[in-house]
Amino acid sequence: MSKEVLAVVEIMANEKGVDKEIIFDAIETALATATRRSYDDEIDARVAINRQSGDYRTFRRWEVIADDVYIEDHVGWYIRHMDSVEEDPSKAIGEYIEEEIESIDFGRIGAQTAKQVIIQKVREAERKKVVEVYQKRVGEILTGQVKRIDRGDVILDMGDNVDAMIPRSELVGRETFRMGDRVRGYLQLVEFRPRGPQLIMSRACNEMLIELFKIEVPEIADDLIDIMSAARDVGFRAKIAVRANDPRLDPIGACVGMRGGRVQAVTNELNGERIDIILWDGSDAQFVINAMAPAEVTSIMVDEDKHSMDLAVEDDSLSQAIGKNGQNIRLASELTGWTLNVMTQTSMAEKHEIESKDQVNVFTNNLDVDEEMAEVLVAEGFSTLEEVAYVPAAEMLDIDGFDEDIVAELKQRAKDALLTMAIAEEEKQALAEPEQDLLDLDGMEPDMAKKLAANGVKSQEDLAELGTDEVLDILEIDEERAAALIMAARAPWFE
Incomplete structure (x- = not known):
């Protein structure tokens, strides 16, 4: 029998291309299963095969469990800890006590049982091998042969009984393939599915484009x-x-x-x-100008806070800059990571003039300066009171006509204006009163409604538009109650 065991291991390992250890494990499992069945599953068994000689031994085993654990099935598989002490005091809970018993003949075990266990083990090993091989290749472009088309998804034969899928959403445009066509795709991930590992590939991702250039250049x-x-x-x-x-x-x-x-x-x-x-450029503005090609940008305004840029082009180049269905501006925005707004030079000048006037009015009204000085601040790039109040004094001293006294005075006036505005906003919120529909809302309390109103949430409709986190930032209640209040406020939506 030992020679028969070694022969089976050798044949299966060579045919399936898996490690011999996996076949040994499968045979041990099959022998243990057959042993348990010969005892009507009343005992638990373990089989150990000598890897060199092929000889094997069988052990009946009991798992050591806590004294207070109730066992309903397979009672003969377990032994309580207080009883195990008599057999082997060194065994802890979760360990096994074993006793050698007579082994069944390898040739007499249920052939179907052995076959099923071995096939299952081999299949698991093959799947694991596929995952290990292809997991390392995620991020590469692979080539496969079209095996079939399933509801628009393209199934590729990658060889060695490995399939890959390109979902319909990951194909390029309206491209079609026929059986047997060789197709390239970018391996995105390896998924586990009931029938085995599935390679998911894409032809529509940005990485596919990048990897193709790496191959060609x-x-x-x-x-x-x-x-x-x-x-x-x-x-x-x-x-x-x-x-x-x-x-x-x-x-x-x-x-x-x-x-x-x-x-x-x-x-x-x-x-x-x-x-x-x-051509990529370290200057964000220049990079955006390059990305807008073939349209030529004549001027550009950058808003760092909003991470956006306004781009001006010649009046007759606007359609080219936007592109068909906004294609050019959309791609340029995605490429650079900036929100881009394209307009004609005329529109840019009008927008700039309006914004400048608004900024001038802010400075004249809050800093108590004349229009000429306000225009100087705007021309030097100052757009908010915060900038005047908190930019380093050295930057303002670079402005022609500004000395230390003027800079100090302007900065103090800006800080005073900001403080006054903050106090006014707090007073406004403190005086805010909730509307009646918010007070009447199921689960709402007067002090809660008052807090909400102080934070700009005055009506039931205002509350309905909030998320749970936003409510929790205002009210000291639990998440469940906040969600209940929001759903109560949204009830009219569903009616």
């Missing part, structure tokens, strides 16, 4: 050129931002290739998707 693979960001309107147009790590290199020219060969290869792979190659 050796300078990128060699780290001479970096792709800083990418944006895609899948199947129609894309933008990538590149920079050279070697000043002697032209990153755009390298990505375009001789007669456009490199970028054309990527375009062909992505079903004709047009690609703009943009």
